[in-house]
Amino acid sequence: MIKQTLSFVKGLLICASLMELMTIKEFVAKRKQELRDELKSLPRVPHLCIIRVGDDPASEAYVKGKSKDAMEVGFYCDVIVLPSDTSEAGLLSLIREKNLDKEIDGILVQLPLPKGISTKAINDTIAPEKDVDGFVLNSHFIPCTPKGIVSYLQEEGFLFAGKNAVVLGRSQIVGIPMARLLLSLDCDVTVLHSKTSDEDRKFYLKHADLVVSAIGKMGYLNESYEFKKDAILVDVGINRDENGKLHGDFVPSLPVKMQTPVPGGVGLLTRLALLENLLEATKNELLRRK
Numbered sequence: 001m002i003k004q005t006l007s008f009v010k011g012l013l014i015c016a017s018l019m020e021l022m023t024i025k026e027f028v029a030k031r032k033q034e035l036r037d038e039l040k041s042l043p044r045v046p047h048l049c050i051i052r053v054g055d056d057p058a059s060e061a062y063v064k065g066k067s068k069d070a071m072e073v074g075f076y077c078d079v080i081v082l083p084s085d086t087s088e089a090g091l092l093s094l095i096r097e098k099n100l101d102k103e104i105d106g107i108l109v110q111l112p113l114p115k116g117i118s119t120k121a122i123n124d125t126i127a128p129e130k131d132v133d134g135f136v137l138n139s140h141f142i143p144c145t146p147k148g149i150v151s152y153l154q155e156e157g158f159l160f161a162g163k164n165a166v167v168l169g170r171s172q173i174v175g176i177p178m179a180r181l182l183l184s185l186d187c188d189v190t191v192l193h194s195k196t197s198d199e200d201r202k203f204y205l206k207h208a209d210l211v212v213s214a215i216g217k218m219g220y221l222n223e224s225y226e227f228k229k230d231a232i233l234v235d236v237g238i239n240r241d242e243n244g245k246l247h248g249d250f251v252p253s254l255p256v257k258m259q260t261p262v263p264g265g266v267g268l269l270t271r272l273a274l275l276e277n278l279l280e281a282t283k284n285e286l287l288r289r290k
């Protein structure tokens, strides 16, 4: 009897996580259809230029995904692959050339870059109006991961104002822009980092309505942490185990209202936000030309 009950509960948990997966997938599919529809009213197709340097397999896979997404909604995407011994000066000169190219609406340089090329130098060179990743100082766009997360939560009916939001991680590409965006939506925001004491981390997590984790530590947030029953957990972490399988920062199926899965969660939302930024870049450029 106990065995049957356990297997029933396990079945329910699997169903719940599958439903979760479908929800994000469905949201992305719906938004992609909307992008296709919007494209019909544009005089030209948005054009994304992706630059990848070196032969990092993860970067190669991310770029493939991004270019596939762009083509799936009818956008144009060209991928330039440079050898790993490319110099910083060479890469900067290519970016400057693409900045001036009127046919290109968005430029994305896939990170991480090989040693010897400064990410800051790249970010200081991409034109803010073409920085569809949203990483450049004064970029015209919201960084893709925070943007994707917020648009999904908005669609799910999450009301941000006055909510207690905790962000784990303070990187310039996820943690900090996520915290800023949540603050702009009137959340009370706490940012935790590697120097936060475990006692404080437990305290803040226990009182959070929304937790966004971007620390990159497999299953770090487990049952030893207490969460509100109606908390929303957003898992940005992408961690690969020894078999190459992907895991998030949270262990799966925590007893909360909603937890985004890994894989099939924030990664899809990030990719969607990139398409949205590209469309926005194209529309802005068309307005400038008028």
Ligand code: NAP
Residues within 6 Å of the ligand: 145, 168, 169, 170, 171, 172, 173, 174, 175, 192, 193, 194, 195, 196, 201, 214, 215, 216, 217, 236, 237, 238, 239, 266, 267, 268, 270, 271
């Ligand atoms: P990162 O630059 O390595 O930053 C990690 C952050 O986590 C740092 O700010 C660090 O604090 C903090 N941290 C480490 N241990 C912590 C702890 N125990 N408690 C609280 N904070 C802690 O990483 P990132 O680029 O932001 O990426 C984070 C993760 O998200 C990675 O797994 C990455 O692959 C993933 N990611 C996913 C997507 C997606 O689309 N799904 C997009 C981007 C990134 P300190 O500042 O004190 O060192």
